[in-house]
Amino acid sequence: MLASQIAIVENYGAWVIALMALIACVIIYAMTVSGAIWSGLLIGAGGLSFSVIFPTIVGVTHSKHPDQFGSVFGVIFAIALLGAVIVPKAIGNLARGRTVQRSLRLLIPIGAILVVLAIILGYLPAAT
């Protein structure tokens, strides 16, 4: 809601994504080492950092490739969903041998890659 009213999100989308992903990594790490008393606060902070990322990635993509956006969105979301197929399942499998809390550490390197890719996306020229 707030992000839809802030011009910097529209103008510096890729950097906003990278910053929020970095914050998310720190929060996830904290979730893996802290107790139940902090869980609500950390989950809330995680939601705040996540909230801007998806629409801003799609917005940046739309600005760089507005033509045939139905197909563009379909393709990028199909790639994206592979992450949802693989990673939650991997966490479930890891959690069999230990706790769900420790298994969440798997998300930290993924967040770090997201930071790098967001910066690359920002530098790419618009499709011709």
Add this chain to the structure above:
Amino acid sequence: MVQLTALFAVFGLGMCFSLLGAISVKLMPRLNIDTGKFGSLVSALMITAVVASVVVGMGIDAVGHKLFAVLGFIIVGASIFVIARVPSYKAVLGACLFLGIGAMCLNNVGNTLAPEVLFDGERATAALNLANVFFGLGLFLTPFIASFLFRKTTYENAVSVLAAIAFVPVIFALLATRYPDVELGFTFGDAAGLLGQPVVLIAGLTLFCYIALEASFSNWIAPYAKQIISTEFKSLSESVVDANSQQMLSIFAITMMV
């Protein structure tokens, strides 16, 4: 009306993504499955969604938004109804496969319609951020309603209410008339060539990482919270721990909306 269709489409997507997490603490014992098999349900939803996303995306460019908006609301409502009523792992697995198709109809409709119809089509990122509020609302209300209804009624009735909520916006999709025009001259071959474009590929990989994070949160927050709360507060009853765990998912969804 077309703006409402876009917003309720992403709302429905939020419901789809948080549904399994929201009902996990009741669904796992009901079907007698462990975390690994529950993870398979999530994967089933996502695997069909991968294929459906591409097909629906191309379909929208070819025939427009309306058909997929109507189909999306119907399929999602029907799938949740099956999850509510049939106490069989195979049936729920099948419903999750269809839920993936319905979710992608709503996802592609919502996220491609919003930049065109909100803010007069002038501010794509702002429009998508606003739409994301409704996605968060779907994420939030699903576990909230589930948590509330599980204490008032049976699992079957509680999840059936969620099915009805997912189905109702089909009225907006049917009544809306000002959908964007279909692009002339679109061919499916054009869509196949998109993967060769750096912007599409890098955007896809960026979203890959993000969706991995979000889907993991949506599906594992409740079990994560249940595990750490029950470990540290052993005196709490199971129903209290379940309610607190589901509320954690609501906290995540509320902050996603802010």
